[in-house]
Amino acid sequence: MREKGSRVLRTQEDWNEWQANSLGAAILMPQSEVDRAMWFINSRKPLTCYGWRFYDSDQVKIDTFCGVFGVSRSAAAIRLEQLGYLNRKKDYEYRDPLEVWP
Secondary structure (H helix, E strand, O other): OEEEOOEEEOOHHHHHHHHHHHHHHHHHOOHHHHHHHHHHHHOOOOEEEEOOEEOOHHHHHHHHHHHHHOOOHHHHHHHHHHOOOEEEEOHHHOOOOOOOOO
16 A cells, blocks of 8 residues: 555555546646745745645635646645645644634
C-alpha cells in the first residue's frame, strides 16, 4: 500500500489514477505559471487550508487561482500542495477571529 499526500493508494488502479492526475495537473498548471500566479495572488506565500476548506481571504485567492487555470478547487489544492504553496491543517485547528467563545 502506497500513500501519496492524504490519499492511500490501495490498488494498481488507484496508483494509475494518481499518476494520471499528477501528470494532468503538471500539464494544466506548470510550476513556472503557478509561481507567477502565486506571486500576483499572494506574494508567493502559501495559502492555508483546513481540511478541504479555505477560509477568509484565502477562499478568494483559491477561487482566483482556479479561474486563472480553469481547474477545480481540489485539483488546485493538490497542485499547490505539491509545489509548497499550501499549508494543510486539520479542521479543528481553525479559529474564527469573530468567535466569541474561547
